Amino acid sequence: MIKKKINIEMLSTGDEVLHGQIIDTNAAWLSQFLFQEGILITSKHTVGDDLTQLISTLQQHSLDNDIIIVNGGLGPTSDDLSAQAAALANHEPLILHQEWLSKIEQFFLRHGKTMSPSNIKQAMLPQSATLIDNPIGTACGFKIQINHCLLYFTPGVPSEFKEMIKTWILPEIKLNFPTLEKKLCYRLMTMGQTESNLATQIDDNLNLPTDIVIGYRATMPMIELKLTGSEEQKTKMDALWQKIKAIVANNFLYEGVLTQHGDLGLAMFVSKILIEKGQTIAVIEHQSAGRIAHQLFECEAPMVKSEIVPLFPEAFKDYCLHVLTRNRADIVLGLVNFREKNTEFTLIIATSQQFFQFNLKYTGQVQNREITQKILCAIALDALRRYLLNMPILGKNVWLDLIE
Structure with missing residues (x-):
């Protein structure tokens, strides 16, 4: 059966993310990046550095999703557990992938540094893993399949994570799911009006179809408006968007996304x-x-x-x-x-x-x-x-x- 809609989960790992010691910017970036490509993240989840919980999460969530993008836990230290959890969740051993060990050794050689024995751990990956190149660092990304779900394991370092998503994982998603229903999202910023008043003005003047959704996001002192629908609805969305801009004209700041910040x-x-x-x-x-x-x-x-x-x-x-x-x-x-x-x-x-x-x-x-x-x-x-x-x-x- 050809799927037009797939379930994609972002699974962030690490105690520092779970406990709020760092902000999960990778999850926010991924949602926005994929959305701009017409692909929706359907759920997000965070797990700490607990091997048993990681294994259980991978096994259970792979039953409900088509794709899981796992972020973090690929480093050389003892609290980096993603590769081990993936192997155990899929009932297979960790093996030394000589190909990646050679890349790690070359990485340290190029930078004039001595490789620590602990870095060998980064080449110990599940037996069935397909390697994902990391041209920036030593953490090897990889892909495995559990319960008919594709799981992509990525490093937590933002630059390395983004590189893998852009050059490897996104093209794979498009290749494996070519009939995905693409989404459009029109956005604008307003200031000087309450969220409830904006919503009332728009609701009183527009009759939105059920498959086109308007959303509001308050970012003091501004309010962002978003109109979301399928690419097939573009003509109808264009007309609605012009009406929305006319309704909020007195408080309009700018249209579109100028920056991720x-x-x-x-x-x-x-x-x-x-x-x-x-x-x-x-x-x-x-x-x-x-x-x-x-x-x-x-x-x-x-x-x-x-x-x-x-x-x-x-x-x-x-x-x-x-x-x-x-x-x-x-x-x-x-x-x-x-x-x-x-x-x-x-x-x-x-x-x-x-x-x-x-x-x-x-x-x-x-x-x-x-x-x-x-x-x-x-x-x-x-x-x-x-x-x-x-x-x-x-x-x-x-x-x-x-x-x-």
Whole structure:
């Protein structure tokens, strides 16, 4: 029987992942990467460094899935148990794969280092394993089959993991399941409206088919909207997407995924506009403690100055003019004069010809300092975006009041 839908599980291993000592970025990356290829991860699971539990999980989960991508546990230390668990789960021995041992030896030779005897463990793999090359490190990936399920074992190091997925595992999935139903996902970011209000506006104005789904993801202070459906529904999804964009137009920030790091999406969009317009920028901050400048710098914005300085209101205009002249900047973006007791602050956009000053009050829920900084940064970057696009500098925002 030809399958149009398959079950794919991401199985992360390791106590440090299970107990939250490190963030499982590999799982998030894999879900997004495969989704962009039209392939859905159907479940995720995490197991610690417990051999018995690993064996049981591999045996049980292989009954429910077509593919399991196992991440981690391929190193040379005693707590790296994935290869041993795979062999025991499939009732077969571990054997020395001389081919991979030779590659490990060559790896150390190229780097002018002596191979530790413990590294031999990385070449001890299940007898039925098909090796997956690792051109970056010494952990050998491999594939085995348990209960008609394909299991791919990958290293936990992100660069090695991603290389295996892109160059070996993804092509295999497409080869083995060529009739997979491809998925489409349209995405946009909004700010200044609550999730419930956005949902109400969309539900009141759209009649979505059951096989096309709209989702919401809050990432303070922004809300992402996603429209998901099969590739066969593209024409219908295109029409719905235009209607959704019209509904949220007052709070629209940007469309699509600009970066895997959500915090930088708006900064990335603003940086692209600055570059396209050939405009340099200087950033003056206080409460945001350099966060705006850092985001723009990470996105390679044409930034000529960044400073953290407390300013008194009577000095705003003269100081901005000084910064513009001395640094030959085209624009100054300022976020200063924050008063924590009443969450009031001043937003400034200045050029040699124009000076805009907005005294604002954030009326949303009081947050910790990090979240407060994140909110202020987003407000400032959105104001800059709107200025660069010749829009009113302040958009509609239910949590922002303009103080006369």
